[in-house]
Amino acid sequence: MTAAADTAPTRTTTPVFRRAVEGKALPILIVLGVIILIWYAFTVYLNAPWQIDAYERAGTEWTATDLVRDTMAQERPVLPSPHQVVAEIWKTTVGTRLTSKRNLFYHAWITLSSTLLGFVIGTALGVLLAVGIVHNRAMDKSVMPWVIASQTIPILAVAPMIIVVLNAIGLSGLLPKALISTYLSFFPVVVGMVKGFRSPEAFQLDLMRTYNASGTQTFWKLRWPAALPYLFTSMKVAVAISLVGAIVGELPTGAVSGLGARLLAGSYYGQTVQIWSALFMAAALAALLVGLVGIGQRVVMARLGAKP
Amino acid sequence: MNWALTGALLFWAAAWALNEWLARLNPHSASARRALGLLIPAIFGITLLVVWEGVVRGFDISPVLLTPPSAIWTRITSSLPTLWADFQQTFLKAVLIGYAIGCGAGFLTAIAIDRSPFLQRGLMPLGNFVSALPIIGVAPIMVMWFGFDWPSKAAVVIIMTFFPMLVNTVEGLSASSAIDRDLMRTYASSYWQTLFKLRLPAAAPFIFNALKINSTLALIGAIVAEFFGTPIVGMGFRISTEVGRMNIDMVWAEIAMAALAGSLFYGAVALLERAVTFWHPSMRSG
Structure with a gap:
């Protein structure tokens, strides 16, 4: 007691x-x-x-x-003390013009846009791959072990190479960074969605068969709704990791813009307050993104009739 | 269409057909099934390499853009001493030491706050939140604090591995069922006896989950931290400098080493898990 x-x-x-x-x-x-x-x-x-x-x-x-x-x-x-960091954040967000390159919101927006682009592509790719894995036995046996094995590979280490190489052939800006986010964010989605598409129980699949439902019908009416909770859970992981990907992707571009560039520039010039304020901005961004996915989850689940 | 590309495509088609056929086989003996489970992904992996090689040769892609696997292999065999020195610096020093300290600290913290529900309620949401943060961003700060050599990288690894371990261990410690805990109470066992004989074994699957997640995170943390400043050795250092010199085959060699190290590390933890938590339902075969 x-x-x-x-x-x-x-x-x-x-x-x-x-x-x-x-x-x-x-x-x-x-x-x-x-x-x-x-x-x-x-x-x-x-x-x-x-x-x-x-x-x-x-x-x-x-x-x-x-x-x-x-x-x-x-x-x-x-x-730096907490109030110094807060003052710096205040100065570089509200205190400067929104279009200025010294505004932290500007850098956050650069990072956010490539995060979101990569996240959307990665999620779509992950879902498609999961559909293939669930419906094709050979694909399941051959691709799935590699999807899992590739998680043990430090993908972020490839990031600078992708950026520099794509820059060399004239591709620069948003897309290379987004590609890294894509690469990072599609793993959790594949793993989660394969589990989700397989989550309907045998008797539910049998019921669909007694209705003489086609493969597509079974997919849209049973497998897809059953997989939605898994989708949102893995999307939370994916959005967090694609933010990390975007930040690391900004490191080798020569510190032009974005939160990663702010980190690198801060470390070059010993501007600790700037590093910490960029870190806090990144943390706020992560919280915002995960929170948004959480809200989406709650809305969709409520429409599906789940009890809170 | 030239021969390299055609050959690769033919190989791909043949391997696909072979895998389709193999996947439909349903051998009765367990060992044959296990061999099949290894063979099919192996064929797929080899196919990827062949198609990669064929595409690079067939379309005449410059090695800067995409290096063919054969060139990467030559580079690996020709520069083993460099790769070994980098491996020592990054993996044996920064990753392993940081991993041990980070996981150990997370584990001990979880045990320390185990007796205080108040601290648990306060720390757990924060721990979960921190796990979603881009912690890698503390790398420049750590480099400033602890210098260019491996201690700063180990510090990044410690911070990255601490929170997953903390969250998972706390979760695992509450995994034992009420009946089991009641049984321990009827034996008049003390808190520590219950902890060591019941709750820690029950938490083992959760702890190993964290160990596996951390094995990947640790390597990433150490490599990325080296982008912010290192002595002239280390995997991250080599990657960032060789990219600058457009020696992409060396970068690929380094990545292959990192992938190998990461997979072996993960595999070792998984083997250890199998040995320790042999009783858990997820370990039962068939």
């Missing part, structure tokens, strides 16, 4: 408080708070040596409060 279970019936609490304690929101907020506190502590700890050095060179007297204040306001800190 836990303490909470003992006291819960006797103590009268407001529903809001009860939900906060028993739900996930409060623990997440507290853990996040602790992480931010640790971050601030590390900011002071990691940036202090440089700052002390700077004080000694300038010959100024300093106190602990000075040190804490100044470690959080360095130009190129080892670890």
Whole structure:
């Protein structure tokens, strides 16, 4: 018996408080708070040596409060403080013109467009391949092991080569990056959809046969709806991984535009604040994309009659 | 139509027909079935290589655009010392050390927060969220913190492998059924006895799932982290510099090595899984 279970019936609490304690929101907020506190502590700890050095060179007297204040306001800190990163993000999103190359939204949009293009192509390809694998025994036996084996291959390592080679023959811009996202995102879709297309049980397939349903009818009326939950689950993985693909694809293009280019440029010039703000933008983008797929899943599942 | 292309297409058709025929066979003995399960994908793989070679020769594609497998093979055999040095730097140092520390830390953290449902509720959604993030982006920061040599790559690998391990282990620790836990309680077994004799074995399939995911992630992390700065050795370094010099056959050789290392790593973890979780339903054959 836990303490909470003992006291819960006797103590009268407001529903809001009860939900906060028993739900996930409060623990997440507290853990996040602790992480931010640790971050601030590390900011002071990691940036202090440089700052002390700077004080000694300038010959100024300093106190602990000075040190804490100044470690959080360095130009190129080892670890920027959270509020510096937030300020940088604010400055480069709202503070600059939307069309400017210094705007972070502009870079995020470049990355997002190739992510989405690659994700759409990859998902379509994955679904088609899964259809082939489910309906053709030879394809299942020969292709499936390679689909699984290819997941053990570090595909991202190929990324710079694809970009440079496609650049050499005059293909540049969106498509090469999207190809990497495609390559990365089609695996989870194939694996998930093969499982999904096979998820109808034998008696359901038998029922379709008693209706004298053709192969196409069985596919559209039974296999496809049965596979939809699997599709959305694998799409969540696929969209996250195609964002990674797009970011890595931007590394070798000479740091022109996109979040990956911001990362690379930041690391060349030691602009840590810029790296962190690009990282946070990428994280926000990932959360947005996965969230959107999740919303799509909920809408489609509701229309299919699933209970929430 | 020239002979290389025609030959490749003929080979493709023949291999396809052979595979169709083989797939329809239904041998009775288990060993024959296993051999068939290896043979069919092997034929498919060889076909891919032959078609690749044929297309490159048939259409006279420049080796910069697509290197034929034969040229890649010559390059692999002629530059083994370089490949071995890169393999040592990237795989034996960065990947293996980072993998061990990352997975170990994730595992221990999961055990540490196991007794606190509050921490679990707080950490699990965050862990799931972080797993979806492009963590690879921390690579430049790690290179700044830990320098150009392998420790910075190992650090990236640690961060990438930590969260999948954490999430899977926590999930696995709750996988044992209530009946089993009640039984342990009737034996008056302590928390640690229950943990070691019941809950950890029950969590093994989940833990091995994380180990398998991480084996791929670790290699990717180490290679991509090398794009941000390395000493003059390493798989990622070799790939990025040889691309710049348009030595695409060397890049392919390096990729083949990485693929081989990744597959062997994954295979080793899978074999270990088979040995440890032999009792699990997914391991039963037939």
